[in-house]
Amino acid sequence: MTADVPDVRPARLALPSYGRPRGVHPPLDYPGYRSTGLRHPKKPLVLLPQRLTEVTGPLLGDELITPTDGDLTMQHAGEPQGQRIILTGRVLDSGGRPVPDTLIEIWQTNAAGRYRHAREHHPAPLDPNFTGVGRAITDAGGNYRFITIQPGAYPWGNHHNAWRPAHIHFSLFGRAFTQRLVTQMYFPGDPLQPIDPIFNSVADPKARQRMIAEFDIGLAQPEWALGYRWDIVLRGRDATVFEPGQAR
Numbered sequence: 001m002t003a004d005v006p007d008v009r010p011a012r013l014a015l016p017s018y019g020r021p022r023g024v025h026p027p028l029d030y031p032g033y034r035s036t037g038l039r040h041p042k043k044p045l046v047l048l049p050q051r052l053t054e055v056t057g058p059l060l061g062d063e064l065i066t067p068t069d070g071d072l073t074m075q076h077a078g079e080p081q082g083q084r085i086i087l088t089g090r091v092l093d094s095g096g097r098p099v100p101d102t103l104i105e106i107w108q109t110n111a112a113g114r115y116r117h118a119r120e121h122h123p124a125p126l127d128p129n130f131t132g133v134g135r136a137i138t139d140a141g142g143n144y145r146f147i148t149i150q151p152g153a154y155p156w157g158n159h160h161n162a163w164r165p166a167h168i169h170f171s172l173f174g175r176a177f178t179q180r181l182v183t184q185m186y187f188p189g190d191p192l193q194p195i196d197p198i199f200n201s202v203a204d205p206k207a208r209q210r211m212i213a214e215f216d217i218g219l220a221q222p223e224w225a226l227g228y229r230w231d232i233v234l235r236g237r238d239a240t241v242f243e244p245g246q247a248r
Ligand SMILES: [Fe+2]
Pocket: 164, 167, 169, 247, 248
């Protein structure tokens, strides 16, 4: 390039990157959770530069989410079996500020502990009125709200007599494809938690506690539903643990 020809090449998009914080999230290879041995990365991760597509997508609008997306009890002709629950909370950043307009997707078993999935082997009954999938977008205050059914425990074949504690899977899409976070929310007082390898793959007891929703009688509605509250903190000292056994 000669001195009298201007350089019109576009500047490289420079974005901050965040390393995986040590000692917070569970190891990607955790012997107690056998299948992580097959699917964890065997080589050092390669940091890919983020370009416009990764940073600007997906473009989600409120009109894409309907009220029944967040009410898993109203997605079929009849009402599902089981204990109705209201599940709400806030998505917060590391400074405690609400994160608005973020898409949250959930998936879970029905009341009998069965997923509606082609590879599900648990011989518990399907519920024709329950799919177990929902989504919602946080409001200006970072609040989300679902109405659903208390999920059941289910066997998972990891070891002899292995049962997963009741849980709901959460995915937070973020503002870009590269920001997606996946985790699980548990229920208070579940006797299966102390013996669950996925729950216990999170080493820090305080971090494990942050995966458990809080029962809130003030949130329950008389003659209708119980209530649970669970805040999701994206980063920082009080961060919610992400990626613990997202497949199960
Ligand atoms: Fe699960």
